[in-house]
Amino acid sequence: MQSWDTARACSMIEVSMRHCHHWQDINFDLPGASYPTLTLGNASLPMFRSITLTLNQRGGDDTYRVTIRNAPLLRKANLGGVKIDIPWSQLTSLTLRGTVTVADCLTLLPGCTNLVKRVVTLFGQTPPHTDSIVLPALESFHFNSTAALILGHLTLPRLKRFVFNDYVQPQNVDALENLIHRSSCPLRALSIQGQNIAPETLTACLIAVSANSVSDLDVREISPGQLLLALVPTEILPHLKTIRMHF
Template sequence: MPSRPPPPSPTLRVRSKQLEVEIRMLRAHLDELVAEHKHVQSQLRSIVYPILQIPPEIIAEIFVWCLSGGPKSQAQTTAHLKSVPMQLACVCRDWRNIAFSTPQIWCFVTASLNSNLFYTRPYFTRLGTSPVVPLEVIARYCHQWETVKIDLMDRDAALLGKVKGRLPLLQKLTVSVYGESLGDTFGQAPKLRDLDVTVINTSARALSPTNFPWSQLNVFRGESLSIEDCFQVLRLTPHLECCTFSGWFGDSNGLPVLPLNLPSLRSLSLLNPEQFGWFLGALTLPGLEDLRLSILARQIPSFCEFIYRSSCSLKQLALRTSSMLSYEALSKLWEAVPTVTHIDVSPGIFSDQMTRLLFEQKAVLPNLCGVAVDGKGPDSSTMDYQLLLDMLRSRQHPAVDGPPSSIQSFGFRSSEGWDIALDIVSQFKSMVKERMEIQMDVTIPLHALITNVSL
């Protein structure tokens, strides 16, 4: 005969009864909490928040002012503008509806386009992800776009077709291109004046005459363009006033046979020290006033030749170098630009040789009234700060037979971790009393601050 299971012990029966009692108590407590929760929810729904009583039209107007500081304000900042629309749309359902029905707040957009969705990428995120806006919402208001930053992931015809020919107010466009061509999506933008193009993941020419309304552009910035594209931009933009090229690639085959004359160009930045000579040898810029270069010692003759050929009157000159320049090289450099009033240089250029040159020869840069030194480099420790101070003082109050103007402002940015002696900083500070504007971003030794906290 099969064996019977043992009867339950009295202990198990007692524990079962205890659990039943605890369950009934917990259920009763849960019922109390549910009832209290319903009561609280009912009270919350009965509360009328003041902001909910504001008409949607007024809230929409507040959104517009929040975005731009007021309708058509000139004080927009890129970092602020890129985050505001989606911050407003993610607060609540009512605000999202108001945001999506207020075209003015979509005038300033930062976005990444692909064939499925329009992803805005503001600083504000929810649950660790960037909010996603349906493409049709943004495309619906593309006729309101004024300032737009777009990462163009592909060339989906349906996507780009939603904005093509519908950009009557677009004034500033920043676009990153991943393919070999942009097409003519942005070719019809009658108010476009400011263009920034970055080419990513391509070694071929990315630009064509139909990409943008080139002839009306005033400002252009290009990064990672081929040398052929750089000069095509210059040929297609007769009214260009400000231009920046950085990180270009290619060889000299794309250079024009004769120097390209651009009389309207006032500001030029060439941020590739190895090949900027190609540009200077291929350009004539009679109206140039602001020039920014990374220069090497062997390129100074090309620089001087460019200045003399252009017969331009430079006012502002920013130069960077990775090596020290000799006294003779600096003499040739500054003799070519006697009209310069402001310089922004690296320590390799603002060396002891240059300081002595400015101190000893008053005819060098006679109109100089502003000096800035970017010491955030490995050669900042070689500067003779006392000699620099003596030079500034000597040109702060010009003599009767001295230069027609004096240095009125000086700025210095030191390398991280490089300490400047406290007495030097104090001497710079004392020059403020003599009506010279001093701006210094320096590191002061901790022990000096402890011993002289009144600095």
């Protein structure tokens, strides 16, 4: 459901709510002022599996919140600027994007104990004195440069795939190396966005994961010459089997 007209969006929500017990996957891209109409707090959602909510314009009271309590099959959430209360511990996949802050992310993550995949695009600064967060089931982590601010607070003992969705900065490499050391994770795949990456940063990033058995390397916007030069030392990625390059 997509609309930029608040009155029309509210009308569409009201009609569709009559059938919410049949919902399996929903994707709403609506004005902020229409979301209070999505009153799911007391609704029974026995078939509900995934939710995608996008805020396409602000307006009215921006403190609205969508609440879902009774959705036993809910496993996937993709949230873009919409505040929501859901059974976080049920989720296996979580995407945070748009106006989600680092502080908001660190607040909700402790409850996401069954996450297997997480994609994060954040903004803001890391709040002080944040406790350590262990995500025991997380296997795939995608993030942008701002989301790297939360790496120092995470322990991911089952992490297998690490994806930089943004250009890599030197401080990201340090955070990645510390995360791997702290988590003792079985990292197998690394994806790097190489636009504007310095040769020494690329080399440092590959060295940071070389102690693991990384066999799959996916790079974007990195020239073959630059990549092959970084891979010359025999101690870098000794278990590498597959390279994919995108231009």
